[in-house]
Amino acid sequence: MKRVAMILKVEVNLINNFITIFSIPTLMILPMVIAIICFVAGNTRLSRLISVISSITLVVICALQAGYVLQQAAPIELIIGGWQPPLGIRLSINEFSAIMLLMTSTIGLAITFYSTQYFDDDEKEIRFWPLWWFLITALNGVFISSDIFNTYIMLELLGLSAVSLIAIQGTQQALQASFQYLLVGLFGSLMYLLGVAIIYRTYGVLDNQLVANLVESNTSMQLALALITLGMMMKCALFPLHFWLPSAHSNASAPVSAMLSALVVKAAFFILFTFWFKILAPVVTFTAVTIMGIFGAMAVIYGSYRAFTSPRLKQLIAYSTVAQIGYLFLAFPLMFTTPDLARTAVIYFIVAHGCAKAAMFLAAGVIQKAMGHDQLSQLQGIASQLPISIFVFAVTSASLIGLPPSGGFIAKWLLLNNAVEAQQWWWVLTLFIGGLLASAYLFRVLNLAFTTPTQENSLTVLAISESKLLGAVGLSIITIIIGLNAMWLTNLITGSY
Template structure:
């Protein structure tokens, strides 16, 4: 009986819940304007979304079948189709899990009631947009959710209220609008050519012609800007480093991944007939350049959050190394992409949350003045160390498995040059992340050579990091259970 109820809920009601619930919570938080109530309903709703997405992922991965909902029973091309496949199910589960950790963190983060009152409605609209992107099977509805995602992300950055945050949010707004315009022009070309907007219908009809090539180029440029692929990454460091810690965590862990999800879907599901070997090679080269450049800028960054932001530029590059591998070993490359997204998302969110505690406690995030903070903030440094291991690719972390999968794919595809990029990127990541850990465990000295005595810091300040600890543990768990997870992902397609 219980199994039947769960199956009915997952197959019939779980998709509407992903949109309706966050919208309702956003409206409640906006209308009521009560911080205590907003915190309670946000945590409870976050837990419910995790359960819903966990049931969805279990159903999709075990049944090897997508969950579909046709709105109003109007079949495409007249109607709108919403669906959850193995990729989107994992993205939804990751979004809800990271979202819950950030939600818990945010209940104890803000010192200003005014900021927190504005945060919660925008936060839930951001969750709505992310869920909408992952379940949309219509390229125009994807655009609508993409616009909602961009506007809420800009507003969340601006909440910080500093001049740097306002400048970063304005720059992000311009970049986001331009990227969305490029995407919309591509959608217009596709609709003008085939008269349909449904993903599956377009994939069945598309041909390799000039108009579709132009559409793919426009969509690619737009999404490259939104996911900050080198050399169109210029907006990301200032936006991520100047936003509040919970916003930085979501931007780096999920918002840029949503743009990548759209781009990956167009290249390898919708407009696959247009994709050429030369095109995927170019994308791989951009990815390799992002790994090298982002790592270098992270190593030379004077601020902790800026270092983590440039690390995101580098880590995004790894995802694009899988593009040329999708031609030779599509199943393995797809598995590597999914694994890397999950490993990086959990690690980077936890790292930004830990950096937020460090910044609030110390009053700054200047690396030169963070010597010895391991004795003040042991939990924050523990989280930073565990997530660093994943970003570097050290066993037994999920990051190690993700990079190992990419390396194996490159070897099997006889594309050894990507192996070289993986090794160089890992060494550079070690350099800039161990730079932080070395400072954290170095005891500062006074001018007379004696050890400087720290002022006592209340350990209550780290209580908000329980969610971040959970994300750190996930990065290890998915590394220790690599065989089971990769077999589960692979068996679903």
């Protein structure tokens, strides 16, 4: 028995050492190496094979990390080169970033599987895979970076990868959207860099934790926070700085649209949330968070209205992202009174929305390929032709609307309870109006899909396999699972803080 216990102890120590030492650099090294291999090889079959294997590997690594961090209620840290900050560079995974990494790898696996069967043009696919893996590298880098300048580097890689992925679609609309996204991204990064420069000029350090320990509420830090906020508001498309998102997301290929909406805008929000409530927390005032909440409420209303009036399916989903991002900013004023509940609501909402929106864009991609377009006026009767696509759309719609037992329902319920407990009743009204508007524009699609077409509007659908939607079905099921297991997940998140 003692030998067995010793063996088990050794195995546990090996697992812990892997998680704390080797797994963090793997999150960036593995996708970067895969990107280089895909670029050098230029072979679609090889790229597909190693991409699927690598995606599964990342899911396993991120699951181990998330389990370790949430159970230990302590972050994983790695100091590069052994030099302590400010000389050295710290990489860390806390509870929030562990969940973001696991969500990224899970959604990334679903999109990777989808992409192996999506492209009809080998030239586009050859360009897609290296850029795809550079995007994954940048996302992982944002979530593990504990240095405000390294975060900037990852933001630049993320933006350039996303712009290039939109541009490979090759249409005039996609090229215009990618150019607009490039300009917006560069301006947002410049604002962020100016804020970082002010922080470094004031305190002489770049490490997140050291800055948080030194920062004081003064004019310089208020300016730094304002610049960083402006930059990240543009990158996460918060109203009224959302103007680039609908064209970029609706004109990109389906796998790119899914990742942009589910994760790339969330990376910008992750950075903004970290600065407001961790790094520069002493600078934040109740007036400031209230203003952010008002912007969020306006985004919910405006984005929902534009989604309802959109003539195209992917454009509708893109404007839905504008609206759904607004819900995240409703939590800003709630962080002042009930921070633990507000943080839990934010994390829950990000996971629920990320899985739902990725699956919805993947389903829309199949519909667009089958019909040759995504005009809503010609969707009548599509449910009988593409049942899996409409099933995915229906389940994810329930989550975005906030219907039980979906994860979206739990996320909005947490926000609602939070607003009531904080006695900020006006946000409750926004939640109800947003839910009604989401019902209007999403049921509009489902109503058309299940309506029998008239003889004049007979439906012409190309024969297309829906097998690529296996990952999207999995994401849809996840939105239901996290709704049915709400207490377990919320307790896990809350207990880790």
